[in-house]
Amino acid sequence: MAGIYFRDIYKSFGTSRLFEGLSLACPDRKYLCLLGPSGCGKTTLMRIVAGLTEPDSGEVLIGDKRVNGLPPASRNIGLAFQNYALYPHLSVAGNLAFPLRAPIRRGRYRQAEIEERVKRVAALLRIDQLLHRRVNQLSGGQQQRVALGRALIHDPGVLLLDEPVTHLDARLRYEMRAEIKLLHDRIGTTTIHVTHDQQEALAMGDLIAVMRNGRIEQLGAPLELYHEPATAFVAGFIGDPPMSLVHARLAQENGNTIVQVAGSSLSLSEALAAQANMAPSREIIVGLRPKQVALVERPEAGAVATTVYSHGRVGREQQLVLTFGRDEVHCRTSSAIHVTTGDKVWLSISLDGAKLFDAASGRALAHT
Numbered sequence: 001m002a003g004i005y006f007r008d009i010y011k012s013f014g015t016s017r018l019f020e021g022l023s024l025a026c027p028d029r030k031y032l033c034l035l036g037p038s039g040c041g042k043t044t045l046m047r048i049v050a051g052l053t054e055p056d057s058g059e060v061l062i063g064d065k066r067v068n069g070l071p072p073a074s075r076n077i078g079l080a081f082q083n084y085a086l087y088p089h090l091s092v093a094g095n096l097a098f099p100l101r102a103p104i105r106r107g108r109y110r111q112a113e114i115e116e117r118v119k120r121v122a123a124l125l126r127i128d129q130l131l132h133r134r135v136n137q138l139s140g141g142q143q144q145r146v147a148l149g150r151a152l153i154h155d156p157g158v159l160l161l162d163e164p165v166t167h168l169d170a171r172l173r174y175e176m177r178a179e180i181k182l183l184h185d186r187i188g189t190t191t192i193h194v195t196h197d198q199q200e201a202l203a204m205g206d207l208i209a210v211m212r213n214g215r216i217e218q219l220g221a222p223l224e225l226y227h228e229p230a231t232a233f234v235a236g237f238i239g240d241p242p243m244s245l246v247h248a249r250l251a252q253e254n255g256n257t258i259v260q261v262a263g264s265s266l267s268l269s270e271a272l273a274a275q276a277n278m279a280p281s282r283e284i285i286v287g288l289r290p291k292q293v294a295l296v297e298r299p300e301a302g303a304v305a306t307t308v309y310s311h312g313r314v315g316r317e318q319q320l321v322l323t324f325g326r327d328e329v330h331c332r333t334s335s336a337i338h339v340t341t342g343d344k345v346w347l348s349i350s351l352d353g354a355k356l357f358d359a360a361s362g363r364a365l366a367h368t
């Protein structure tokens, strides 16, 4: 087993720069979820560990070994990519055994051991009844398990999973997540799992690295990212719904720091006022969880006027997305208020537990 380390990685494609000094560590035996929007560089980072893409500069280490320049097969990794990339002309058993028969391992495994390993990994992934089937006769979920089994069969030092469950239906996806996690708990292989699904990352990762435009926005444990987002981007990405991000302005009123938002003034707790006083500028973004905003039917002191953008029902709750100014706010209500798109409603906002970010940099004020 071994940790995976990126040190000061630079990578451009033609004139477009993707990584400019990216560093990231996935410690030994940890399960790291790489989370970020499409195009932020997740797959490229995995390809760099795997040796399928070379960085322009910077180091990649697996354990204490620098692997730059080593061919993929010499890196002792298990890879399961999004499109499975199985060999259609081979059976399930043939696909599983493939890495053991690779030229680099020629002669290392006797036929009996190959058979034994195929059986073991197939049992682990519950595909032992399918060993003689051609892979193109399998369902998507079964193919996904074969891909995972093939990644695991040679006891790799590290496991790289790129969107390993994305194409499965909701139920299978749920099952596979549980299975992969269980497998990791049992075997402990250091794993990087790429996803753009924040719920998946929260459910599976020991650590989550949130990526944006080729940069790591934040690396931390799931709850840390949820409770202490380092940037507005992370706050707007994590949680279901994520925090609502509202542009606001700091001002002074009777010697106290207050927040002005959409024409209303909101007072700050002592702790938040202390953060606000450290702000590099008056322009801030306020991060609000749904429990901090309440719908009120009539305009009342301190309530802000908003417009219903969308509404839906989840169980007994109504979930509303409201717009005011250029921002959107997620709100939940159990009351029987009837609203429809375009209606004007009022929101009472409590800043208790709110997060404050500098508007220009997006960084959390507590972190400046």
Ligand SMILES: Nc1ncnc2c1ncn2[C@@H]1O[C@H](COP(=O)(O)OP(=O)(O)OP(=O)(O)O)[C@@H](O)[C@H]1O
Binding pocket: 013, 014, 018, 036, 037, 038, 039, 040, 041, 042, 043, 044, 045, 196
């Ligand atoms: N071989 C390549 N040549 C040119 N540009 C590339 C190449 N590979 C990746 N890119 C660019 O690098 C950026 C990152 O791509 P990457 O595939 O790593 O994103 P991703 O985070 O995996 O996205 P997704 O969630 O859509 O899979 C994209 O803008 C992509 O167009």
Ligand SMILES: [Mg+2]
Binding pocket: 042, 043, 044
């Ligand atoms: Mg990708």
